[in-house]
Amino acid sequence: MPLFDVYPLYNVTPVKGKDIFVYDDKGIEYLDLYGGHAVISIGHSHPNYVNAITNQVSSLGFYSNAIQNPIQVELAKRLEEVSACKGYQLFLCNSGAEANENALKLASFKTNKSRVIAFNNGFHGRTSAAVAVTDNPSINAPINQQHKVTFLELNDIDGVKKELEKGDVCAVILEFIQGVGGLDQGTSDFFEKVDALCKANNTFFIADEVQSGYGRSGKFFAFQHYNVTPDVISIAKGMGNGFPVGGILIHPKIEAKYGMLGTTFGGNHLACAAGLAVINTLVEEQLIKNVNFISNYFISEASKIPQIKNVKGRGLMLGLEFDFDVSELRKNLIYQHHIFTGGASNKKLIRILPPLTITKVHVDAFFVALKNALLNF
Numbered sequence: 001m002p003l004f005d006v007y008p009l010y011n012v013t014p015v016k017g018k019d020i021f022v023y024d025d026k027g028i029e030y031l032d033l034y035g036g037h038a039v040i041s042i043g044h045s046h047p048n049y050v051n052a053i054t055n056q057v058s059s060l061g062f063y064s065n066a067i068q069n070p071i072q073v074e075l076a077k078r079l080e081e082v083s084a085c086k087g088y089q090l091f092l093c094n095s096g097a098e099a100n101e102n103a104l105k106l107a108s109f110k111t112n113k114s115r116v117i118a119f120n121n122g123f124h125g126r127t128s129a130a131v132a133v134t135d136n137p138s139i140n141a142p143i144n145q146q147h148k149v150t151f152l153e154l155n156d157i158d159g160v161k162k163e164l165e166k167g168d169v170c171a172v173i174l175e176f177i178q179g180v181g182g183l184d185q186g187t188s189d190f191f192e193k194v195d196a197l198c199k200a201n202n203t204f205f206i207a208d209e210v211q212s213g214y215g216r217s218g219k220f221f222a223f224q225h226y227n228v229t230p231d232v233i234s235i236a237k238g239m240g241n242g243f244p245v246g247g248i249l250i251h252p253k254i255e256a257k258y259g260m261l262g263t264t265f266g267g268n269h270l271a272c273a274a275g276l277a278v279i280n281t282l283v284e285e286q287l288i289k290n291v292n293f294i295s296n297y298f299i300s301e302a303s304k305i306p307q308i309k310n311v312k313g314r315g316l317m318l319g320l321e322f323d324f325d326v327s328e329l330r331k332n333l334i335y336q337h338h339i340f341t342g343g344a345s346n347k348k349l350i351r352i353l354p355p356l357t358i359t360k361v362h363v364d365a366f367f368v369a370l371k372n373a374l375l376n377f
């Protein structure tokens with residue numbers, strides 16, 4: 001049976017990973033500055049992670065959400081402590097899109113409204129409501145287009161105010177640092193006014209932290225760089241370091257009701273064991289401190305390269321902007337220099353999303369390779 005051919009593939013077959021490196025079937029080592037799309041947080045095959053998953057699967061890999069699961073409770077406790085989201089409640093699911101789907105559904109249930117405000121260039125996933133609030137018509141099928149969504153320009157606070165005052169908006173959803181769209185960020189003033197307007201208009205403020213969360217921005221959550229209190233925070237990617245797990249953090253004022261949300265696989269024993277290993281390792285190895293340290297170093301090294309016109313983003317969610325389409329440059333980095341980087345909707349941008357364990361040595365290796373690769377462009 002052929003695979004449904006939806007992914008354009010690079011001709012590399014990774015078979016092994018160790019910290020910041022992956023190794024292909026020919027034994028070639030690749031420096032991973034892409035982290036499998038911002039997923040690898042504590043490094044490939046971290047021993048804590050391998051041990052936690054191995055031990056868990058050898059005792060109990062899965063049972064449904066109809067029984068007591070102390071590992072879920074422990075994960076929620078650690079997440080509350082480490083994220084400093086005091087009193088928030090946790091609902092676990094399996095991916096970023098599913099997290100946003102549940103966040104939007106919860107907003108609609110609780111406000112009894114259905115229109116959503118989302119932003120140009122935003123990406124929130126591919127399930128029904130999540131893709132409808134994603135600014136990309138080519139991935140929205142007719143069935144998704146039935147959702148009521150209004151897209152606005154980032155920083156258009158007058159537009160947000162005007163739409164919220166119509167009274168039918170259940171949620172405003174945004175990324176504090178846009179990922180797929182190309183690392184654009186709103187201003188503090190904008191985010192803080194959106195927060196206040198949501199509170200004044202019985203509208204949920206949903207922070208999509210699927211990519212920016214778990215330390216990648218230099219704080220546990222990117223919204224914590226601002227004075228805002230989201231009603232729902234969606235998480236996935238770095239949370240599981242590759243194990244499929246997602247979730248939403250739900251403000252203490254929002255009451256649960258049996259049956260309101262649910263999933264078969266979400267919060268299963270293995271996912272929670274993986275999630276606990278990630279969060280404990282993040283703390284033990286002070287990885288958020290490392291994110292800030294390496295981010296500053298990376299940005300200062302990038303500023304020495306004249307072809308880089310702009311460095312966007314924050315923490316280890318960075319974009320290097322050139323004045324030409326970078327797809328051939330990225331291919332050159334993979335095939336000639338064995339370095340993975342990420343692309344974005346902005347074709348002139350290389351995205352840097354490494355494991356949070358990256359050190360200066362790796363950054364230096366990247367810039368030596370980049371300078372070399374740029375000789376051909």
Ligand SMILES: Cc1ncc(COP(=O)(O)O)c(C=O)c1O
Nearest residue numbers: 095096097123124125179210211
């Ligand atoms: C900000 C953001 N939200 C949601 C998603 C969707 O996550 P998933 O692919 O796990 O469904 C992504 C994926 O790239 C993302 O970057």
